[in-house]
């Protein structure tokens with residue numbers, strides 16, 4: 293018998309988001325608006341031709357919605373969009389605007405706690421090569437938006453800094469040092485991400501050790517592609533606090549994780565659109581969920597802008613594919629509290645209160 297929860301119900305559910313990349317969470321409509329504004333401005337560094345082709349690409353993608361999961365974007369296409377986004381977000385006013393918009397988008401979807409992640413970038417003048425914006429200025433801009441947001445809103449926000457595997461060890465080291473410096477300023481951990489076809493995390497072992505010594509929590513993207521050679525190294529040697537995606541796993545690796553759990557950030561639409569899985573019913577989520585009902589699994593969006601989704605929609609995909617009821621989705625969402633990086637008493641008590649109140653109102 294079907295007991296699937298409706299999207300409308302799932303929108304009302306308090307939710308926790310632990311895997312959301314800042315640049316990937318900019319809405320298509322916002323990217324298109326920013327590109328058109330740049331084209332219409334009197335002075336712009338990017339040529340009209342390039343801007344027009346970027347607008348065309350974004351319009352094409354917008355017309356191929358991911359909602360029916362038949363539209364695919366290869367990881368390579370996703371990384372092309374990130375290049376556009378990184379140029380647009382080189383302007384600190386725009387970075388501020390979009391960060392604020394992202395926080396409000398999560399809150400309107402009833403997200404009560406968000407761990408947003410981003411890769412701090414040095415931004416150089418394209419003509420003179422001079423440093424225009426330092427990584428620290430980039431980070432301060434994002435932190436300031438979060439601080440102002442929290443003063444006026446209920447949703448709690450923390451920040452994870454990303455190490456991009458395509459940028460090398462030195463760049464990553466700078467981000468870990470920045471995370472240490474901003475630890476009291478909302479930054480709580482490090483994410484190891486970037487194009488999985490480029491470089492290996494085995495070259496970053498010293499950074500994992502540094503994170504440990506600075507007491508920074510870690511999460512690592514693994515098994516987003518079948519050719520990922522880092523999986524055993526990460527699962528057995530590094531043992532981070534969480535892992536992202538973790539889809540393209542062998543049976544042995546799944547069994548190993550079930551015996552030695554590490555919380556998994558599940559990103560359903562992202563995995564479908566980039567063809568990590570052919571249909572959601574084949575997602576290893578269910579194997580973890582059914583083999584061990586307390587396996588720590590957190591439903592996330594990854595890049596809700598690029599994948600044209602929302603946290604509620606990700607919950608809906610899982611509920612529909614695996615016939616999980618509203619109460620089962622509620623329990624899953626509540627269990628995410630155990631996986632958050634900031635385990636301070638104040639925050640955990642706040643989240644427990646929110647979930648207890650919802651339970652009383654809806655299930656008792």
Ligand SMILES: CNc1ncnc2c1ncn2[C@@H]1O[C@H](COP(=O)(O)O)[C@@H](O)[C@H]1O
Nearest residue numbers: 313314315316374410411454456485486487
């Ligand atoms: C689709 N799956 C994915 N796999 C791996 N890395 C990803 C990713 N989605 C996003 N990123 C990482 O996050 C950056 C964009 O956000 P920020 O500029 O840091 O805010 C990308 O450049 C990539 O390094």
